[in-house]
Amino acid sequence: MKERVIRRWIPFSSMMVMGIFIGLIVAGVWDSTPPTMIASDLALDALMEPGEVVVTPASTIAVEALVEEPVDEGSAAVVQQGGLPSLRNTAAAVRPAVVSVQVVSLREISSRSFQFSMPPEMIPEEFRDRLQIPDDENHRQGERRPVKTEGSGFIFSEDGYIITNNHVIAGATEVVVVLPDKRRFEAEIVGTDVITDVAVIKIVEENLPTIGLGDSDNLEIGDWVLAVGNPLNFDFSVTAGIVSAKGRSLDLGLRDARGVSIAIQDFIQTDAVINRGNSGGPLVDLSGRVVGINTAIASATGLYAGYGFAIPINLARTVARDLIEYGRVKRSWLGILFQEIDAAIAMSRSLPDNPPIGALVTDVTAGGSADEAGMRTNDIILEIDGEPIENSGQLQTLVSTKKPGTVIEMLIYRGGTSRREGRKRTLTVTLQERPDDTSRPVQQEEEDEESDRLGLNVTELTQSASSELDYDGEGVLVEGIEMFGPAWDALFRRGGFILIKVDGEEVNSVESYNKVLEELESGSFVVITVLTPDLQGELQENSVTVGVR
Numbered sequence: 001m002k003e004r005v006i007r008r009w010i011p012f013s014s015m016m017v018m019g020i021f022i023g024l025i026v027a028g029v030w031d032s033t034p035p036t037m038i039a040s041d042l043a044l045d046a047l048m049e050p051g052e053v054v055v056t057p058a059s060t061i062a063v064e065a066l067v068e069e070p071v072d073e074g075s076a077a078v079v080q081q082g083g084l085p086s087l088r089n090t091a092a093a094v095r096p097a098v099v100s101v102q103v104v105s106l107r108e109i110s111s112r113s114f115q116f117s118m119p120p121e122m123i124p125e126e127f128r129d130r131l132q133i134p135d136d137e138n139h140r141q142g143e144r145r146p147v148k149t150e151g152s153g154f155i156f157s158e159d160g161y162i163i164t165n166n167h168v169i170a171g172a173t174e175v176v177v178v179l180p181d182k183r184r185f186e187a188e189i190v191g192t193d194v195i196t197d198v199a200v201i202k203i204v205e206e207n208l209p210t211i212g213l214g215d216s217d218n219l220e221i222g223d224w225v226l227a228v229g230n231p232l233n234f235d236f237s238v239t240a241g242i243v244s245a246k247g248r249s250l251d252l253g254l255r256d257a258r259g260v261s262i263a264i265q266d267f268i269q270t271d272a273v274i275n276r277g278n279s280g281g282p283l284v285d286l287s288g289r290v291v292g293i294n295t296a297i298a299s300a301t302g303l304y305a306g307y308g309f310a311i312p313i314n315l316a317r318t319v320a321r322d323l324i325e326y327g328r329v330k331r332s333w334l335g336i337l338f339q340e341i342d343a344a345i346a347m348s349r350s351l352p353d354n355p356p357i358g359a360l361v362t363d364v365t366a367g368g369s370a371d372e373a374g375m376r377t378n379d380i381i382l383e384i385d386g387e388p389i390e391n392s393g394q395l396q397t398l399v400s401t402k403k404p405g406t407v408i409e410m411l412i413y414r415g416g417t418s419r420r421e422g423r424k425r426t427l428t429v430t431l432q433e434r435p436d437d438t439s440r441p442v443q444q445e446e447e448d449e450e451s452d453r454l455g456l457n458v459t460e461l462t463q464s465a466s467s468e469l470d471y472d473g474e475g476v477l478v479e480g481i482e483m484f485g486p487a488w489d490a491l492f493r494r495g496g497f498i499l500i501k502v503d504g505e506e507v508n509s510v511e512s513y514n515k516v517l518e519e520l521e522s523g524s525f526v527v528i529t530v531l532t533p534d535l536q537g538e539l540q541e542n543s544v545t546v547g548v549r
Helices: 003-028 035-046 089-095 125-131 313-326 343-350 369-373 393-402 465-469 510-519
Strands: 079-081 084-086 098-108 145-159 161-165 174-179 183-185 190-191 197-201 224-229 238-250 265-272 280-282 290-298 308-312 336-340 359-364 379-386 407-414 423-432 458-459 474-481 497-502 527-533 539-548
Touching: 035 145, 035 161, 089 145, 089 280, 098 161, 098 343, 145 224, 161 290, 161 313, 174 465, 190 313, 224 290, 238 308, 238 393, 265 290, 290 313, 290 343, 308 313, 313 393, 313 510, 336 393, 343 527, 359 369, 369 423, 369 510, 379 393, 458 510, 497 510, 497 539, 510 527
Parallel strands: none
Antiparallel strands: 079 084, 098 145, 098 174, 145 161, 161 197, 174 183, 190 197, 224 238, 224 280, 238 265, 265 308, 280 290, 290 308, 336 359, 359 379, 359 539, 379 407, 407 423, 458 474, 474 497, 497 527, 527 539
16 A cells, blocks of 8 residues: 555656756746846846836846835834934944945146145155155156045945945046945946036945935935045044035036036035045935935035035936946936026016025027027026926926926016016926036136226227127127126126126117116116127127126
């Protein structure tokens, strides 16, 4: 009987073994995705928008790291110490994924870098090496020498993708990442974006600790945050504070031909201590999720003086995804230059000034998204898709985080002076992809000549000046700007352009210009319209608000 039972089970056992064997083979074939593809998917999954669903089966690691996941309240529980909250759990959760980014770059040496009270040869050799002091005069000025700097970053994908600041790795010849456990890795630069100051680098390693990305739009003033990084060579330090403001613009970064910043800036302001070396490190909420990238400080000394600033993670995640997928940022743009509306501009256009809302368009690029939708210089953008524009950073973020080809509705205000109202209209704008960004610095010139009530020195527009500027219309030539005068405060820094309107009135001579000035009330604000050369030297119409003295 026993032998019969054994004989009956032999065929079934053979079939089961064969089935397991075939299953292992199939599983091995099915899991044959190239390692590089897996790594890319991991990073992209990590950078998904908050709440965005991953639908591609292969996207398992990178893109998932960019999705806001439900917060595990247990892991983020705040410990109480004597009735006060301790942030130990949050710090412990994020600290393993914060890295030191050590950079070597070549920089030109200036003679001003070596001002000592004794000759270099009298300084001990070990101190000369540490301070990078040249041995003789031939090495002082003009020489490019390797310089070591340190910043911060954080791992958001377990296969080694790291977010940091562009300015941390700018010009790098070597990038080394140091983990809190002291392991060191050479890093490759995946991509950089100077417009937002975001960069992505990568190290070759698996199963690394990571930090999840949160939703910076949910931050409110007064929320607790932690800044983690490597300030002043104090590696892996944690400081705490609150969100003290949102939507800050610091007027930093790339500038156009008029000296106006074109960088996208919509900073989170915090009183968590941020110093040199914190750049690129994470600003995290109490659940241990990244809400910003520590980037800048407000200081007259270069050290912490009360406030720090972080790039919102919702802006950074879209940049990081493009850098990983394309090596560059596919950014939407309107094709305009603009400035934030203040009370003076609002009053000069018969708009409500308490509070002033909107962005004044100072230039429209031919063929750009705004131009094709019918936008004009001097229009004021009041809303985008029903959301009021309260600051310039908000406008930049709303547009740049949308994909090229997206259609938006813009409420604009057109016309209006200090003496009559304009009108509102809605424009339908199809966003284009932003072309390569270019900029050049503006030279500032001081003028000693006597200026008028607007702080301008104007003369008749001669035939030679018109020919030089390739202009055949009417107006007056602005030769100079009074330093710190009304026009200087309105962002003008040099002369050499044509003025064609003051407070909506056309001017064709110095006499007609002076007549309009006589009618203006002292202390009021007016819009002046000028023609200034763009990056290609072609005249572009721009309007700015200037106070009258």
